Amino acid sequence: NAGVTQTPKFRVLKTGQSMTLLCAQDMNHEYMYWYRQDPGMGLRLIHYSVGEGTTAKGEVPDGYNVSRLKKQNFLLGLESAAPSQTSVYFCASSWRTSAYNEQFFGPGTRLTVL
Amino acid sequence: SQQGEEDPQALSIQEGENATMNCSYKTSINNLQWYRQNSGRGLVHLILIRSNEREKHSGRLRVTLDTSKKSSSLLITASRAADTASYFCATDEAAGNKLTFGGGTRVLVKP
Numbered sequence: 208n209a210g211v212t213q214t215p216k217f218r219v220l221k222t223g224q225s226m227t228l229l230c231a232q233d234m235n236h237e238y239m240y241w242y243r244q245d246p247g248m249g250l251r252l253i254h255y256s257v258g259e260g261t262t263a264k265g266e267v268p269d270g271y272n273v274s275r276l277k278k279q280n281f282l283l284g285l286e287s288a289a290p291s292q293t294s295v296y297f298c299a300s301s302w303r304t305s306a307y308n309e310q311f312f313g314p315g316t317r318l319t320v321l
Numbered sequence: 322s323q324q325g326e327e328d329p330q331a332l333s334i335q336e337g338e339n340a341t342m343n344c345s346y347k348t349s350i351n352n353l354q355w356y357r358q359n360s361g362r363g364l365v366h367l368i369l370i371r372s373n374e375r376e377k378h379s380g381r382l383r384v385t386l387d388t389s390k391k392s393s394s395l396l397i398t399a400s401r402a403a404d405t406a407s408y409f410c411a412t413d414e415a416a417g418n419k420l421t422f423g424g425g426t427r428v429l430v431k432p
Contacts (some may be wrong), residue, residue: 211363240419249409250401250420252363265419308413309354310420312363 208233213298213313220288220320225246228283228316230298238305239281240265241273243294250297256281257303288320327410335431341399344410344427345390351413353386353393354420358407367395367408392393400430 214229224233230239237258242250252265254273262273272284281300285292295317299310328343344353356364370377370386370393377384383396397404407427408424411420 242422247424249424252419252421254339255419299364307358308352308420309366309369310411312365314363315361 210234211298211300211311211313213296213316215316216314217317218319220285220318222289222320223312224244224288224313225286226288226318227282227285228296228298228318230281230283230300230313231279232281232298232300232311233279234279234300234311235298237278238301240276240299240301241271241281241283242297242299243267244297244315253283253296257268273292288318290320293320294318327408327423329426329430330424331427333429334400336400336402338400340400340404340428340430341345342395342408342428343424344393344395346393346410346412346423347391350388353384354401354411355382355384355393355395355411356409356411358409358424358425360406364409370421397428400428402430402432404428405430 223245240255241253256275259278298313301308301310354369355367358364381398407425409425411422
């Protein structure tokens with residue numbers, strides 16, 4: 208099993224450009240999440256999904272959109288990139304039960320916006 | 322805002338010593354989890370402790386939870402150079418299936 212994979216691993220954008228980050232998981236998890244991590248800090252939740260076709264806002268949703276058309280995929284979009292969105296983006300997934308809801312993380316996407 | 326706050330922010334120890342880090346949080350929780358992040362990598366789950374548990378062990382890891390003080394500690398015994406990483410606590414608030422991460426403790430284990 209590949210676990211959680213993220214595409215691409217690195218990306219450089221110019222201000223105003225758009226892009227989509229792809230997250231895929233092969234563990235049949237119901238829940239999926241997008242986080243950003245800034246230097247020396249913990250993770251902040253951008254958006255999350257509790258199942259196919261559903262999405263919800265996290266702590267820092269502004270400037271991002273997401274879609275969960277298939278259970279195994281969770282896409283994060285930046286419509287008009289800004290330098291403040293320079294960060295490392297992590298995707299994660301977990302089971303539905305709250306008793307064993309450890310999250311499995313992808314390797315991250317390092318995004319630089321010039 | 323971050324639910325969990327780790328202390329200390331950084332820790333440097335010699336191989337073989339124990340490493341202890343603490344996490345404080347603000348609201349009621351369903352469980353508390355600890356994760357490790359090696360440099361340039363994603364987070365890896367270490368251990369989960371539920372709100373009705375007080376202590377849990379996993380290999381060289383020992384986690385305690387004091388819900389009355391809203392705090393948890395992670396102890397790594399007999400540390401190794403490979404334990405060099407950042408460690409994050411994450412709380413699962415009773416309301417839903419989201420985790421809120423703290424800022425992390427950077428641990429350096431010197432050989």
